[in-house]
Amino acid sequence: MAIKSQRAQRRTDALSKERIVDMAVRILDSEGESALTFRALTAGLATGFGAIYWHVADKEELLTAATDHVLTRVMTGVAENTDPREAIRAIALAIFDTVEMHPWVGAQISREPWQSTMPQILENIVRQLQALGLSKQAQLSSASVLMNYFIGVAAQISANVCLLSRDTDRSALLAHRAERVGHPQGTYPVPHLAAALPPDRVNRKEFLAGVELIQLGIATQT
Amino acid sequence: MAIKSQRAQRRTDALSKERIVDMAVRILDSEGESALTFRALTAGLATGFGAIYWHVADKEELLTAATDHVLTRVMTGVAENTDPREAIRAIALAIFDTVEMHPWVGAQISREPWQSTMPQILENIVRQLQALGLSKQAQLSSASVLMNYFIGVAAQISANVCLLSRDTDRSALLAHRAERVGHPQGTYPVPHLAAALPPDRVNRKEFLAGVELIQLGIATQT
DNA sequence: ACCTGAACACCGTTCAAGT
DNA sequence: ACCTGAACACCGTTCAAGT
Numbered sequence: 001m002a003i004k005s006q007r008a009q010r011r012t013d014a015l016s017k018e019r020i021v022d023m024a025v026r027i028l029d030s031e032g033e034s035a036l037t038f039r040a041l042t043a044g045l046a047t048g049f050g051a052i053y054w055h056v057a058d059k060e061e062l063l064t065a066a067t068d069h070v071l072t073r074v075m076t077g078v079a080e081n082t083d084p085r086e087a088i089r090a091i092a093l094a095i096f097d098t099v100e101m102h103p104w105v106g107a108q109i110s111r112e113p114w115q116s117t118m119p120q121i122l123e124n125i126v127r128q129l130q131a132l133g134l135s136k137q138a139q140l141s142s143a144s145v146l147m148n149y150f151i152g153v154a155a156q157i158s159a160n161v162c163l164l165s166r167d168t169d170r171s172a173l174l175a176h177r178a179e180r181v182g183h184p185q186g187t188y189p190v191p192h193l194a195a196a197l198p199p200d201r202v203n204r205k206e207f208l209a210g211v212e213l214i215q216l217g218i219a220t221q222t
Numbered sequence: 223m224a225i226k227s228q229r230a231q232r233r234t235d236a237l238s239k240e241r242i243v244d245m246a247v248r249i250l251d252s253e254g255e256s257a258l259t260f261r262a263l264t265a266g267l268a269t270g271f272g273a274i275y276w277h278v279a280d281k282e283e284l285l286t287a288a289t290d291h292v293l294t295r296v297m298t299g300v301a302e303n304t305d306p307r308e309a310i311r312a313i314a315l316a317i318f319d320t321v322e323m324h325p326w327v328g329a330q331i332s333r334e335p336w337q338s339t340m341p342q343i344l345e346n347i348v349r350q351l352q353a354l355g356l357s358k359q360a361q362l363s364s365a366s367v368l369m370n371y372f373i374g375v376a377a378q379i380s381a382n383v384c385l386l387s388r389d390t391d392r393s394a395l396l397a398h399r400a401e402r403v404g405h406p407q408g409t410y411p412v413p414h415l416a417a418a419l420p421p422d423r424v425n426r427k428e429f430l431a432g433v434e435l436i437q438l439g440i441a442t443q444t
Numbered sequence: 445a446c447c448t449g450a451a452c453a454c455c456g457t458t459c460a461a462g463t
Numbered sequence: 464a465c466c467t468g469a470a471c472a473c474c475g476t477t478c479a480a481g482t
Contacts, residue, residue, distance in 0.1 A: 015466080038456065048467040049457075055465095059456065110332040110377040141431035145367075148374030148432070155332040155373055209363035210370070217439025237447080260475065270448040271476075277446095281475065 017055040024066045033104040064115045067108045071117040074098045084128040092211045099154045106158030110151050138221040145214055239277040246288045255326040286337045289330045293339040296320045306350040314433045321376045328380030332373050360443040367436055
C-alpha cells in the first residue's frame, strides 16, 4: 500500500542526481558491477535515458558519484581526536570494511584513484603523519605507501569477489588457479605457497598486520 | 617488398595464439586499451573472428596472456643471486618500469592480480624474505604489503595515463581535478597538498622511497 | 583441424520531440 | 527546465558454412 502510493507519486517527486545515485548504489550492491546499465537504471527509476543524462554526464560520473556517496558516509567522523597511529588504523579499517561490503568500490578506487573521496582520505592521513612529526619527505612516502597499499588491497578484494560470483563453486576456482599457476615456467619451487597465499577472501587480520608493518617502517622515520 | 612477400605468405604461416597475443600487445602499446577490439585484431591479422576464438577463449584470456607475455620477459633473470634487499628492489623496479612502458599492464594487474605472472613474482619475493630469515607470519604480511603496494602504484600509473590521453592538455586535467577536489566537504584544510600530491606521473624516486620505507618496516621483523 | 564473416545480443550515448 | 524513447554506433561472441 505504501508502495502503491509511492508509485502514484512517482511523477510528483522530481528525478534528482541523488535519487539516481541511490538507485545505482542499490543495483551495484545487489547485483554487481556488470548489472549497472542505463537500461537497468531507467527501469528501476521508471524513466528514459534522457532523464538520467540530464542529471548525470557519464557512466563514469555516475560511478564516481556512487563511490563518493558510499565512501564519504563511512569516512565522516572516523579518526577524530585520537592517537595518530590509532587514527591511521581506523581509516584503514574503514576502507577495508567498506570495500568488503561494496566490492565495486574497490574496482572503482583502483580505476580512478584520485577522483571522489580518496584525496580527502589522503589529506587526513597526511595530517596524522604531520602529528607524528614526520618530515615533509617522510610524510610523502609514508602516505604513498599507505594509500597504495589500500588501493592494492581494494583491487584484490573486488577481483576476488568477481571471480567467486562468476565461478559457481570454490573448488572450480582453485582448480582453475592451480592450472594457470602450475605450468608456466617449467620448475616451480613453492607451488603450494603461491596457490595458498592469494587468499580467496582477503583476511582482515592479515590486512591489519600489513598496516602495522608499514607503521613500523614509519616509526623509524620519527 | 619484404612486406609484400610477408603478405603473400600470410596464408602459409598458420595463425597461432602467439601471433594473436603479439598483435594484441602491439595494439595495446600503440593505441591503448580501448583500441584492443576483436575487429581491430581481425583487421591486423587479416582473419575472421572465428579464427581468433579458435586459439583464444575470451577477451579476458587474451588480456592475461598479453600481460603474461610482457611481464615474464621482464621478470626472467631479475634478482638472481644478490642481496635479498637488493633483489626486492630490483623486482620492484622491474614492475614499475614495465607498467610505465605498458600502462595497460597496470590496469590488468589490478583487475586480475593473481592470474598471469604475479604469483611467480610473489613467490620470488617470499624467497627473498625467507633468505632474510623472517618468520612465516612476517613473510606473509611483508609480501602482502609489497605486492599490494606494487598493485596500487600500477593501478595509479595506468589511471593517470588514461586521464592524460583523454584530456588533451595538462592544464585542463588539473583544473578538472581542482574542481572536483575543491568543493566536496566545505572546509578543506590543505587543498594545495591534495592537489599536488596525486602526481600526474608517478615518480620513480618516490616509488623507490616507498619501497625503502617498507623495507625498514621489514627490517624490524628480523 | 582450422578458418570465414554474417548475425545476434547488448552496451553507452544522442537527439528530435514532447510537456 | 525537464523528461521520453526510438535510433545510432560499437562492442564481444556465436555459429552455420566453407577448406
